[in-house]
Amino acid sequence: xxxxxxxxxxxxxxxxxxxxxxxxxxxxxxxxxxxxxxxxxxxxxxxxxxxxxxxxxxxxxxxxxxxxxxxxxxxxxxxxxxxxxxxxxxxxxxxxxxxxxxxxxxxxxxxxxxxxxxxxxxxxxxxxxxxxxxxxxxxxxxxxxxxxxxxxxxxxxxxxxxxxxxxxxxxxxxxxxxxxxxxxxxxxxxxxxxxxxxxxxxxxxxxxxxxxxxxxxxxxxxxxxxxxxxxxxxxxxxxxxxxxxxxxxxxxxxxxxxxxxxxxxxxxxxxxxxxxxxxxxxxxxxxxxxxxxxxxxxxxxxxxxxxxxxxxxxxxxxxxxxxxxxxxxxxxxxxxxxxxxxxxxxxxxxxxxxxxxxxxxxxxxxxxxxxxxxxxxxxxxxxxxxxxxxxxxxxxxxxxxxxxxxxxxxxxxxxxxxxxxxxxxxxxxxxxxxxxxxxxxxxxxxxxxxxxxxxxxxxxxxxx
RNA sequence: GGCCAUGUGGCGGAGUGGUUACGCGCCGGUCUGCAAAACCGUUUAUUCGGGUUCGAUUCCCGACGUGGCCUCCA
Numbered sequence: 054x055x056x057x058x059x060x061x062x063x064x065x066x067x068x069x070x071x072x073x074x075x076x077x078x079x080x081x082x083x084x085x086x087x088x089x090x091x092x093x094x095x096x097x098x099x100x101x102x103x104x105x106x107x108x109x110x111x112x113x114x115x116x117x118x119x120x121x122x123x124x125x126x127x128x129x130x131x132x133x134x135x136x137x138x139x140x141x142x143x144x145x146x147x148x149x150x151x152x153x154x155x156x157x158x159x160x161x162x163x164x165x166x167x168x169x170x171x172x173x174x175x176x177x178x179x180x181x182x183x184x185x186x187x188x189x190x191x192x193x194x195x196x197x198x199x200x201x202x203x204x205x206x207x208x209x210x211x212x213x214x215x216x217x218x219x220x221x222x223x224x225x226x227x228x229x230x231x232x233x234x235x236x237x238x239x240x241x242x243x244x245x246x247x248x249x250x251x252x253x254x255x256x257x258x259x260x261x262x263x264x265x266x267x268x269x270x271x272x273x274x275x276x277x278x279x280x281x282x283x284x285x286x287x288x289x290x291x292x293x294x295x296x297x298x299x300x301x302x303x304x305x306x307x308x309x310x311x312x313x314x315x316x317x318x319x320x321x322x323x324x325x326x327x328x329x330x331x332x333x334x335x336x337x338x339x340x341x342x343x344x345x346x347x348x349x350x351x352x353x354x355x356x357x358x359x360x361x362x363x364x365x366x367x368x369x370x371x372x373x374x375x376x377x378x379x380x381x382x383x384x385x386x387x388x389x390x391x392x393x394x395x396x397x398x399x400x401x402x403x404x405x406x407x408x409x410x411x412x413x414x415x416x417x418x419x420x421x422x423x424x425x426x427x428x429x430x431x432x433x434x435x436x437x438x439x440x441x442x443x444x445x446x447x448x449x450x451x452x453x454x455x456x457x458x459x460x461x462x463x464x465x466x467x468x469x470x471x472x473x474x475x476x477x478x479x480x481x482x483x484x485x486x487x488x489x490x491x492x493x494x495x496x497x498x499x500x501x502x503x504x505x506x507x508x509x510x511x512x513x514x515x516x517x
Numbered sequence: 518g519g520c521c522a523u524g525u526g527g528c529g530g531a532g533u534g535g536u537u538a539c540g541c542g543c544c545g546g547u548c549u550g551c552a553a554a555a556c557c558g559u560u561u562a563u564u565c566g567g568g569u570u571c572g573a574u575u576c577c578c579g580a581c582g583u584g585g586c587c588u589c590c591a
Contacts, residue, residue, distance in 0.1 A: 082591080090591090097591050127589075224586075225520060250589085273589040295591030296522080302589075327522075328585060335584080364530070364540085370523070370584060377529065380541055407531095415531050419539035429556095487550055494552080505554040512554090 054402075056111060056409045058291070059368065061299060061323040062223050066411055069322065071290050077108050077117045078289035080281045080320065082298055083173070085124040086154035087133045089345040090161055092358070092373055093295075093329045093336060099359055100326045100367040100412065101293045102167040106445060107408050110400070120284045121170040122277060123158075125151040125177050126270055131259060147260060151175075161346040164355035166447035172284050176276040179283060180262045187283035190271045191264050193313050194251045202312040203251055207242030210252040210266055215245050217308050223323060224300035249305055251275050274305035281319070282310065292320035296327055329371045344373070354459060356448050357382045363414040363446075385448070386514075388421070389456045391429045391439065392449055398437025400445040417446075457514065464501060464515045471502055475511050478504075 056069040071077040081101045084090055101119075108117045130150055131143070138146035155175075163169075179189050194210055197203035202216045214220045214228060221227055228247060250272035255261030261268040281289065287310070294303060303323065310319040331342040349358055361381040365371045401424055407417035421442060428439035443449040451459075461468065478493040497504055503516040 084591085085589090094591055129589090226587080227520095296585060297590055298586095299521085300586060305589095326591070328591075330584075366531080368522085369530090372529090374529090376541090380529070384540070410532095413531075415529095415539080419531070422539060482550080485550075491551075498553095503553065506549075506552090507554080514554095 054406060054409050056107065057411055058322050058324060059411045060321075061325050067322075069290075071112070072288065072321070074112055075116050077112050078285040079105065079108065079117065079119045079291045079293070080277070080285055080289060081119070081121045081170075081292075082277060082294040082302070083121040083123050084154075084158050085127050085129065086151045086158060087127060087130040088154065089347055090158050091336065092331070092344045092346055092349060095161070095165060095346050095358065096329055096362060096367075096371070097293060097295050097326045098162050098167055099165055099362045101324075102165075102447065103363065103408065103412060103414065104291070104293070104324070105168060105170070106447065107405075107412070110405065110445065118172070118285060119170040120172045120174065120280065122280050123151075123155055123173055123175045124273075124276065125155070125175050126180070126260060126276070127273070128259075135258075143258065143260065157347065161350065164350050165346070166356055166359050166450055168447075174280045174283065176271070176280070179276065179279045180271055181264075188279050189283075190252075190275045190279045191262075193275060193279050193282070193309065194271075195265065196313040197251065197309065200312060200315070202308075204244070205266060206244075208254045208267070209242070209250055211243060211248045212251055212305065212308060212312075213244060214247045214249075214308065217312055220247070220308055221304060223304045223307055226300065226304070249274065249301065251309070274302055275309055277302070277306050278309040278313070278319075281306075282314070287314040287316050288318050289320050291322045291324060293324040293326070296325045299323075299325060324367075326367045327365075327370045329373050331373045332375075333372055352463075353378055353382065354385070354456070356450065357385055359447060360385055360418075364418060366415055367412055386456075386460075388425060388439075388443060389449065389453045391425050392436060392443060392453070394453050395428075395433065395436040395440040398434070398439075398441035400442040401438050404442045404445070460515050466500060466502065466515065471497065471500070471513055475504065475513060479511060 057066050058069050059066045079101070081097060084094060098121075101121075105117065105119045125147075130147055134141075134143060134146035134150045138149055141149070179187070180191065182189050182192055194203060197212065198205075198210070201213075203210055203212050205211075228245065252264060252266055252269050252271055252275075254267060254269045259270065261270055281292070292303065292306075307319045311317065330336065331344055334340055334342055336343055346358070357378060358381075361373070361378050362371070364377070364381065401420065403420040403423075404417055407413045407420050410416065421439075424435075424439040424442055428436040440449055474493055474497055478490045478497075481487070481489040481493065494504060497513070498516075501516050502513050504511055504513045
C-alpha cells in the first residue's frame with residue numbers, strides 16, 4: 054500500500070518514495086523555549102507524531118530518523134530572562150528559562166502520547182564549528198559567502214535573495230511583487246528588501262558567540278538549515294511545520310540549504326499543518342482564550358487532547374471547543390471499555406489505508422468506530438485488532454482500570470460513600486420501595502454519579 | 518493591496534462526476550418497577566450566482582463569509 058502525502062512545494066499529493074528506505078528522514082520545526090506551549094503548538098507535534106508512527110510501521114522502527122529542534126536562542130528568550138531573573142548574569146538567566154521551558158514542553162508532549170524524536174538538538178549547540186564535524190551555522194554561513202549567496206553589510210551577514218533564481222517557490226512569492234508591495238521600511242544596508250539576516254551583532258546585554266564577523270548571534274532561519282544537515286544530510290525526505298512557517302522561515306531555510314550545498318532540493322516533501330482557533334476566536338492573550346497544554350492537561354487526559362486534535366484533517370483549521378473535548382472524552386471512555394486491555398493483535402489494514410491517504414485521520418477515526426463495533430460484538434481476536442490499532446496511534450497507554458480511576462480521582466468523589474448509597478438503593482429495590490430507591494438515585498445524580506443497573510448488579514461512573 | 522487556505526445535515530467532520538461516510542445529539546424500539554447504560558432502528562446537508570456535462574456537493578469562473586501569510590507567530 055502506497056503512502057501518499059500532500060507536498061506544499063509542488064501543490065500535489067504524491068506517492069511517498071524515500072531517498073533511502075533504510076533511513077527515512079523527517080525534520081519538524083520545534084518550539085522556541087521562552088514560554089509554556091499553547092494548544093496550537095501541540096498540533097504539529099501530534100500530527101507529525103502520527104506521521105512518524107506511520108513511517109516506522111511501514112519502514113521499520115529503526116529505519117526512520119526524526120529530528121525536532123529546540124530553539125534556545127531568540128530575542129524573546131532574552132526578554133524573558135531579563136524579566137524573570139533580573140539579578141542573574143544573562144547567560145545563566147537564559148539557561149534557566151530555556152531549561153525550564155524545554156522540560157515543561159517535554160512533559161507536555163509526553164502526556165499527549167507522542168514518541169520522542171530520534172534527535173532533539175538545541176540551536177545553541179550548533180552555532181560554532183563542532184568537534185564531531187556535524188554541520189554548524191558559522192560554517193554554513195561561510196559557505197554561503199564563498200558561493201556568492203551572502204554578503205556582509207552594516208555589521209550583519211545577509212542572504213542575497215537575488216542570487217537564487219527560484220527564491221520564493223515554496224510560498225509562491227516573486228521578488229518583484231515583494232519589492233512592489235513592501236510596506237516595511239527597508240534597512241539601508243540590504244541589497245534587496247527580502248534579503249534576510251544570517252548573522253547579527255550582539256551587544257554586551259545580548260547572548261553572543263565569537264565569529265569571523267565579530268561577537269554576534271545567528272538569525273532565526275539558519276539554525277534549522279544547520280541542524281537538519283547535521284542529522285539528515287544535505288537533502289532529506291520530509292520537512293514539516295505549521296502553515297505560518299511557510300514564509301519566511303521555510304522559504305529561507307530552502308534558500309540557505311540549497312545554496313550552501315549546491316543542491317536542487319532541501320526536502321522532497323513539505324508538509325504544513327493548519328491553524329487552530331479556540332471557541333471560534335483567534336487565540337490571543339488579550340481575549341483570555343490563550344490555552345496552554347499544561348492547563349488543558351489539568352482537566353483532560355492527554356489522550357483526549359490527542360484524539361480531539363486528530364478528529365480534523367491536519368491541513369484544515371480546527372475550532373478547539375470544550376464541547377469537542379467532551380465528545381472526545383466520551384469516545385475514549387467507550388474505547389477503553391471495549392478494548393478491555395486486550396493484548397496482541399495487529400493494527401487493522403483499514404487504519405493504515407486511511408493514514409496512507411495523506412494522514413486522513415478523520416477517516417481513520419471512522420474506521421476505528423467500525424473496529425470498535427466488531428470488538429464489542431466479536432471475539433478476543435477482534436478486540437486485539439481494535440486495541441492494537443489504538444496503541445499504534447498512541448492511545449490505550451494505560452489500563453482500563455487506571456483510565457476509569459483517573460476520572461474518579463479527578464472528580465474528588467468518595468468511592469466508599471457511593472458504594473454505600475448504592476447498597477442502600479439495592480436494598481430498597483429488593484423491598485420494592487421504589488420511592489426510596491429513586492430518591493437515592495437522584496442523590497447520586499446530584500453528586501455527579503451515573504449508575505448502571507445490569508443483571509450482575511449495579512455499577513457507577515462519573516458523569517462528565 | 519498581493520499570495521494561500523477554507524465554507525457539507527442541530528453540532529463535529531470525511532469521501533465521491535450519478536447510489537449509506539463516521540461520531541455526537543434528536544426521535545422511536547428492546548431492556549427496566551420507572552429510568553440510566555447497553556443494543557437495534559429512523560431523521561436532516563453539501564454558502565450563493567453562473568458555466569461545462571445526460572447528470573455536480575464533487576470540475577471551471579465569479580461573489581460573499583471565515584482564517585493564515587506578506588513584521589523572527591505552530
